[in-house]
Amino acid sequence: MGVTIKEVFDRQFDHVKFDAEFCKRVIQYSIRFMNRNEDHSAFFGGVLLGVNPVKFFDSDRDSWYEDVLEVDEDLFLADFRKITAINHEFNVMSDAFNYTPAYIVHRLMKATGVAQSLRHEAMVHAYMVLHYRFITSLLVKRFQYPADKEVATATYLALNGRFDIRRYGSWRDLIRARAEDIVSAKSIYYRCLQEFVPDGMLIRTVTDTQSRIRELIKKIYAIHKHFSDTGVRVKTTSDTTINADGEMVLKDRKNGYASFMRYINDIIPSERNFIRDELVDVVASGMNTMPKPLLITTLKYMSNNYFAPHQGYLQEIVKEVLLYSFDHLYVNRLPSVQRNDLATNIAKLKALLTASRSTDPSVMQLRTEAEKLVRQATGRNKYEAQIAAVRTGTLLYIVLRTMCKDYYSAK
Numbered sequence: 001m002g003v004t005i006k007e008v009f010d011r012q013f014d015h016v017k018f019d020a021e022f023c024k025r026v027i028q029y030s031i032r033f034m035n036r037n038e039d040h041s042a043f044f045g046g047v048l049l050g051v052n053p054v055k056f057f058d059s060d061r062d063s064w065y066e067d068v069l070e071v072d073e074d075l076f077l078a079d080f081r082k083i084t085a086i087n088h089e090f091n092v093m094s095d096a097f098n099y100t101p102a103y104i105v106h107r108l109m110k111a112t113g114v115a116q117s118l119r120h121e122a123m124v125h126a127y128m129v130l131h132y133r134f135i136t137s138l139l140v141k142r143f144q145y146p147a148d149k150e151v152a153t154a155t156y157l158a159l160n161g162r163f164d165i166r167r168y169g170s171w172r173d174l175i176r177a178r179a180e181d182i183v184s185a186k187s188i189y190y191r192c193l194q195e196f197v198p199d200g201m202l203i204r205t206v207t208d209t210q211s212r213i214r215e216l217i218k219k220i221y222a223i224h225k226h227f228s229d230t231g232v233r234v235k236t237t238s239d240t241t242i243n244a245d246g247e248m249v250l251k252d253r254k255n256g257y258a259s260f261m262r263y264i265n266d267i268i269p270s271e272r273n274f275i276r277d278e279l280v281d282v283v284a285s286g287m288n289t290m291p292k293p294l295l296i297t298t299l300k301y302m303s304n305n306y307f308a309p310h311q312g313y314l315q316e317i318v319k320e321v322l323l324y325s326f327d328h329l330y331v332n333r334l335p336s337v338q339r340n341d342l343a344t345n346i347a348k349l350k351a352l353l354t355a356s357r358s359t360d361p362s363v364m365q366l367r368t369e370a371e372k373l374v375r376q377a378t379g380r381n382k383y384e385a386q387i388a389a390v391r392t393g394t395l396l397y398i399v400l401r402t403m404c405k406d407y408y409s410a411k
Contacts, residue, residue, distance in 0.1 A: 002084025006196045009103045012076045016069065018107040020114050023122035024361035025068045026104065030125035031362065033060065033132055034172060035323055038258050044172040047156050047165055049139070049220050050147030056136040061097060064129070069100060085199035097133065098206040101126035105183055106196040118359040120183070127179035127209075134210045135175075138217045147224065154232050155224040164216065182209065260322055263409075264402045268318070271303040274401065276408070283397045286350065290389035294378050298394050301377030317369045318398055324362045325349060325399045345403075346396055353392050370395050 016022070034044045039052040046052070065073040080096040081088060088094040104126040108119045159166050168174040182189060182205070192201040226232075267273045275296065284292040305311045325345075353363060370391040374380070380387060 003082040004197070005083055005085065005099060005199050005202050008076075008079045008083055009099070009196070012071055012079055013069075013103065013107070016071065016107075018104075018111045018114075020118060022068075023108070023114060023118045024364070026122045026129075027125045027361050029064065029068050030128050030132075031323075033129070035326065041326070044175075045170050047170060048147075048149065048152040049155065049217070049224060050143040051149050051152045053143070053146055054132075054136050054139065056133050064097070064100070083199070086203065092210050093203055093207055095206075098130060098210075099202065101130045102189075102193055102202060102205050103196065105193045109194055115359050121359070123183045124176060124179045127182050128175050130206075130209060131175040131178060131213060134213050135171075135217070138214055142217070142221050148228065151224060151228050151232070154227050155220060158223055158227070159220065163220070165220070178209075178212070260326070260402050260405065261319065263405045264318055264322070264398065265315070267401075268303055268306045271300055273408075274303050275299050276401065276404075279397065279400050279404065282346075283393050283400060286347065286396075287389050287393045289385055290393045291386060294374070294380075294386065294390045295393045295397065298374050298377040298390055299397060302373065302394070313369050314373065317366065317373065317395070320362060320366055320369070321395045321398050322402060324352075324366065346400055349399060350392060350396055353395055354388075366395060367391060 033040065033056075035041050040054050043052040043054045062073070065071055065076070077096055086094055092098060105123045108114070108123050111119060156165070161167065164174050164177070165171065168177055181187060183193070184190065187193075189201065189205050192198070192205065196202065280292065280296060280299075284290060284295065302314055306314050352360075353366065355363070371387060374387050374390045374394065378387075378390070
């Protein structure tokens with residue numbers, strides 16, 4: 001009897017703990033890939049194809065094995081090649097990477113001591129990662145250079161409701177929906193994922209997933225190529241994008257994550273520029289249990305130590321809270337009116353950051369790092385309620401100060 005897929009995975013992953021920390025690593029890897037740069041954020045948060053280059057590098061593969069799975073890739077691949085049910089001449093079928101999401105789902109289905117919501121989120125993101133791998137490979141082959149935005153716009157507007165991208169309104173939501181379908185209890189793969197057998201069905205979880213996304217890309221690209229060859233396009237400006245309904249809407253391109261990061265990194269070391277009394281009052285008015293002087297003390301400490309040695313976690317706080325906010329406002333495709341409603345969005349962000357049952361790894365990490373900042377800045381180790389309030393207030397202030405970029409830049 002030949003070597004099975006399950007035998008190889010069980011052997012190579014026998015030291016891996018499928019616990020809450022593992023789940024967080026999977027989720028963080030997925031989110032960071034989507035928001036790696038402005039092109040990635042624009043692609044996954046938008047509906048166009050080929051305009052914004054998205055790539056899956058060898059370093060991404062290495063990080064998946066080393067930082068997320070924590071397995072020796074070379075040993076794993078050597079063992080994987082012994083599996084007899086797989087035709088190792090076929091690229092998609094024979095790539096061990098493509099089976100790792102299925103094994104993650106299999107192990108997390110049986111994991112104990114981990115919140116069900118966190119396990120589910122990790123399972124979904126694992127299959128989202130597989131879709132990133134397939135989509136980037138398909139796009140690189142078809143778009144050696146960025147596509148003409150006017151042609152891509154015309155292509156999207158020509159799609160009917162049978163195309164999932166019209167239904168879900170962004171590549172991120174489409175990918176997530178497909179990942180949800182795979183791990184659903186109603187999925188045709190569900191029993192296979194539970195038991196991680198038989199090999200034939202496990203192979204289908206890989207080939208079927210790749211085939212579905214390949215067919216979608218293939219059909220959209222055929223329309224794009226026809227429009228490109230025949231000169232069909234939709235005139236747009238740099239301030240125009242398309243919403244989920246195919247309507248033309250305005251969008252300030254300067255409001256990208258990278259632009260925000262450059263701005264806030266520039267102003268934080270300047271206490272006078274970073275700390276604005278009116279914005280402190282806005283945050284304090286929504287945080288009744290937070291002593292305003294402690295917030296100001298924390299912000300001053302952050303400003304004075306932002307680039308100091310051994311204080312790199314301060315920059316991580318800023319990066320992560322803006323990444324989290326950017327994901328909420330843009331990747332979730334809020335209408336522009338809602339995105340510009342600072343009061344509403346700060347209130348929503350406060351609710352997300354303070355939710356008692358939150359298992360979002362980004363929120364948990366932000367709480368830990370921001371609490372460390374508050375304790376260092378204020379010297380307080382008691383009064384937990386006050387520390388928690390100042391922690392949240394500090395994160396909200398960073399976001400609010402960043403989102404007021406245009407207002408203060410114009411003054």
